[in-house]
Structure formats: structure tokens, C-alpha cells
Amino acid sequence: MRVMIAPDSFGDTLxxxxxxxxxxxxxxxxxxxxxxxxxxxSDGGPGFVEVLASRIGTIHVADVDGPLGxxxxxxxxxxxxxxxxxxxxxxxxxxxxxxLTPQSALKANSYGVGQLLSEALTSGATSIVVGLGGSSCTxxxxxxxxxxxxxxxxxxxxxxxxxxxxxxxxxxLLGDAGAARVFGPQKGxxxxxxxxxxxxxxxxxxxxxxxxxxxxxRPGAGAAGGMGAALFxxxxxxxxxxxxxxxxxxxxxxxxxxxxxxxxxxxxDSQSLGGxxxxxxxxxxxxxxxxxxxxxxxxxxxxxxxxxxxxSAAHSISEFAGSVEVAMTDAANQLEKLAAHLxxxxxxxxxxxxxxxxx
Numbered sequence: 001m002r003v004m005i006a007p008d009s010f011g012d013t014l015x016x017x018x019x020x021x022x023x024x025x026x027x028x029x030x031x032x033x034x035x036x037x038x039x040x041x042s043d044g045g046p047g048f049v050e051v052l053a054s055r056i057g058t059i060h061v062a063d064v065d066g067p068l069g070x071x072x073x074x075x076x077x078x079x080x081x082x083x084x085x086x087x088x089x090x091x092x093x094x095x096x097x098x099x100l101t102p103q104s105a106l107k108a109n110s111y112g113v114g115q116l117l118s119e120a121l122t123s124g125a126t127s128i129v130v131g132l133g134g135s136s137c138t139x140x141x142x143x144x145x146x147x148x149x150x151x152x153x154x155x156x157x158x159x160x161x162x163x164x165x166x167x168x169x170x171x172x173l174l175g176d177a178g179a180a181r182v183f184g185p186q187k188g189x190x191x192x193x194x195x196x197x198x199x200x201x202x203x204x205x206x207x208x209x210x211x212x213x214x215x216x217x218r219p220g221a222g223a224a225g226g227m228g229a230a231l232f233x234x235x236x237x238x239x240x241x242x243x244x245x246x247x248x249x250x251x252x253x254x255x256x257x258x259x260x261x262x263x264x265x266x267x268x269d270s271q272s273l274g275g276x277x278x279x280x281x282x283x284x285x286x287x288x289x290x291x292x293x294x295x296x297x298x299x300x301x302x303x304x305x306x307x308x309x310x311x312s313a314a315h316s317i318s319e320f321a322g323s324v325e326v327a328m329t330d331a332a333n334q335l336e337k338l339a340a341h342l343x344x345x346x347x348x349x350x351x352x353x354x355x356x357x358x359x
Contacts, residue, residue: 003027004258006039006251008277009047010297011266012094013331016040016047017054022332023262023295026339037254041263043277044166044241045133046094048086049077055249057084062119064112065147067091067136068104076116079248082127083120087113087224088134093187096136100188106196108137108187110227114147114154121157130231131241132167132224136187138180138197140173140204141230151211154234163236166244168276171222173201173215173229179222187225201226208233242277251284261285261292262339268296268314270305279309286310295338297327315342 005027007019014022020040028036042051053059057079066072067090074089088094090112096104113130120128137143148154171177180189180197189197204226205216213233215221220238221229228238246252255261263281265272272278282292294306294314306314318327320341321334 001031001260002035002037002258004037004039004254004261005263006041006261006281007264007295008041008043009045009266010264010331010335013266013297013328014335016042016051018332019264019335022335023264023339026336026341027262027343030340030343037258039249039251039254041249041251041277041281042131042241042245043133043168044086044131044244046086046088046092048131048133048166048241048245049075049084049089051245052079052084052248053077057082060119060123062116064090064115066095066112067108067110068096070095070097072112074112074116076120078120078123078125081125082129083123083125084129084131085113085116085120086131087227088131090116091137091225092134093136094134096188100136102188102190102193104136105138105184105187105189105193108135108225109139109143110135110137110141110225110230111143111147113141113227114144117144118148121161126160127162127164129164129166129239129244130227130236131244132165132169132227133241135224135227138184138187138189138201138225140179140201140226141224141228142204144227145230145233151207151233158234161235163231163234164244165220165223165228165231165236165238166241167220167223167228167238168240168242169223169228170219172217172219173205173221173226174198174217177222179226182222183225205229242280246280246284251281255285255288255290258290261290262295263292264295264335266297267300268294268298269300273301273305273309279311282310293342295335295342297331298324
């Protein structure tokens with residue numbers, strides 16, 4: 001049997017590549033005769049560059065400013081004249097030292113992403129794909145534009161460049177569904193800080209509008225703390241991050257040649273049914289009659305939900321390990337053991353659903 005192993009990242013616990021490797025170890029330990037095709041996935045957030053680099057291009061490393069001004073080394077990918085940048089490499093949540101606080105939420109900025117964009121332009125890239133997600137900032141991409149020399153200079157530099165915002169986020173920049181109010185609390189912002197960030201982004205939206213770029217209300221403008229809006233102002237267009245990865249890594253060709261797909265993510269819940277990566281893979285596999293099985297940190301969906309999404313079964317690491325805590329602190333080992341268990345039972349039997357806490 002030929003098996004495609006194509007998980008997303010498991011939150012902050014496992015990268016997509018690490019998750020794929022753990023599943024492969026467990027499965028191969030039981031079914032050594034199966035041919036395994038590791039194809040970790042990403043929707044544009046953390047791991048975007050790593051996933052693409054496993055299939056295409058050459059990795060480059062740049063010294064840039066982190067979200068709080070501390071220098072960091074950020075990896076980006078060049079494939080011919082197409083550059084791939086991951087915003088989280090320069091301003092990801094993991095780059096904030098210490099706990100996330102209202103102060104860090106207000107100070108964090110996207111300057112380093114602008115430096116990466118400048119690196120890509122200098123390299124001769126004629127197309128730049130920016131993976132958005134997992135950012136610690138909510139500055140609307142204002143610092144990113146500043147790093148490119150200001151709005152006028154940035155627009156001129158991107159003239160003739162195919163600029164893509166790779167993200168599945170549909171939120172606008174402002175309002176109750178906007179970057180500050182929806183995502184700010186996840187980055188340490190309290191109620192007062194959220195409203196301050198909203199005010200700052202409203203001021204930035206007015207600047208962009210005065211320059212002829214009414215982008216604040218566009219779906220995706222609120223992605224990565226509002227970086228989507230800044231990329232739109234530079235002439236960028238949005239493409240679902242999962243679609244970018246699927247196309248660049250040959251997902252369709254792989255699906256045409258396998259018998260089973262094993263995928264997964266940190267928490268498989270109702271949000272996953274809204275077109276997130278795992279259900280996109282299931283839909284693509286289902287179109288050709290391929291069975292899809294999900295291994296997730298937690299599963300909160302019913303059997304009916306799974307069937308409607310074209311998923312054969314979903315298995316919870318937390319349920320298998322006995323607790324959410326064990327599933328998170330011993331993630332790779334527990335995922336490997338779960339994969340081995342499924343391999344030994346030929347993925348037979350009902351799904352198991354565990355815990356309700358966010359992983």
C-alpha cells in the first residue's frame with residue numbers, strides 16, 4: 001500500500017515536518033512493506049517555508065529585525081525567480097521572549113518582513129509569495145512598508161512584481177472581525193490595548209486610502225496582524241496558503257498515486273470544517289476515492305461531521321494518551337504510538353474524540 005502522510009502543524013507543539021516524521025515512524029514500524037510519501041502541509045503560517053523547501057527551491061538566510069527589535073535569522077526560499085517568504089520567520093509569536101503581554105502586543109511590528117521582501121527584490125525575484133500567519137504583531141504592515149522605504153517607494157519597487165498574500169484568513173483589517181479585535185487577545189493584548197491597536201490601524205487605513213488604496217475592508221486584509229492590507233496596497237492578491245503549498249509540492253499528483261492519506265492538526269473541530277487545510281486535503285482525496293484519516297491532538301467533531309467532510313476516521317492523541325497534558329508534552333512520541341496503533345489495526349474501528357481544551 002502507498003500512503004501519503006500530509007499533516008499540518010500541531011499548533012506550537014509540532015511542526016508539520018516533525019508531525020509527518022512521527023507518523024511515518026509509527027506506521028513503518030508496523031507496516032514496513034508500505035511505501036510512505038511524506039508531504040507535510042501549511043496554510044501560510046509557521047512552517048510555510050520549511051514545507052516548501054522539502055520539495056522546491058533553495059533556502060536563504062537573512063539577518064532581520066525581530067518583532068521587538070532584537071536581531072533574528074529568518075529563512076526564506078528562492079525557486080528560480082519566485083521567492084517565498086514566511087512572515088512568522090521575522091515576527092512570529094515564538095520570537096517574543098517571555099510571556100505575551102499588552103506591552104509586547106503594542107510594540108511588536110512587521111519591520112523584519114519588509115527586510116525579507118527587500119532581500120527577495122534584491123535577489124531578482126519577479127514573483128514573491130508571502131505566507132501569512134502566526135504573527136506577534138498587529139501593526140497593519142506599517143513597519144513592513146517603512147522597511148521598504150515608505151509607501152511611495154514600496155509601491156514603486158513592487159511595480160511589475162507578482163505579489164501574493166498566501167493566507168486562508170478572510171478577516172478585514174478593522175472592526176469586530178478585524179485584526180485587532182479578533183487576533184489581538186491571542187498576542188497578549190488586553191481590552192484597552194486591543195482598542196489602541198484598532199485606532200492605530202484605522203489611522204493607517206486612512207493613510208492608505210488617501211494614497212488611493214482602499215484596502216481595509218478587503219477579505220484577508222486582517223491576516224497576520226493586518227499585513228494583508230499592506231500587501232494589497234502594494235498590488236498584492238490573496239491566494240489560499242494551502243492551495244499554494246498543494247500546487248508547489250505536487251499534492252494532486254501524489255493523491256493520484258496513493259491508496260491512503262494520513263493527515264492531522266492540533267485540534268480538529270468545527271473551525272476545521274470551514275475550508276481549513278485538513279478538510280481541503282480530504283476533499284481533494286475524496287474526489288478520487290482515496291480514504292482520508294485524521295490524527296489530531298484533539299477531536300471534537302461527530303461521526304456525521306466527519307462523513308460530511310469526506311473523512312473516514314479521526315483519532316485523538318489526547319484520548320489515546322490519556323490526557324491533553326501528555327499529548328502536548330510528549331507530542332511526537334504519542335503521535336508515533338497512535339500511528340503504530342492505527343497501522344496495526346489497519347485504521348479499523350470508530351473514531352475516538354477527546355478533550356475540549358485548545359491545543
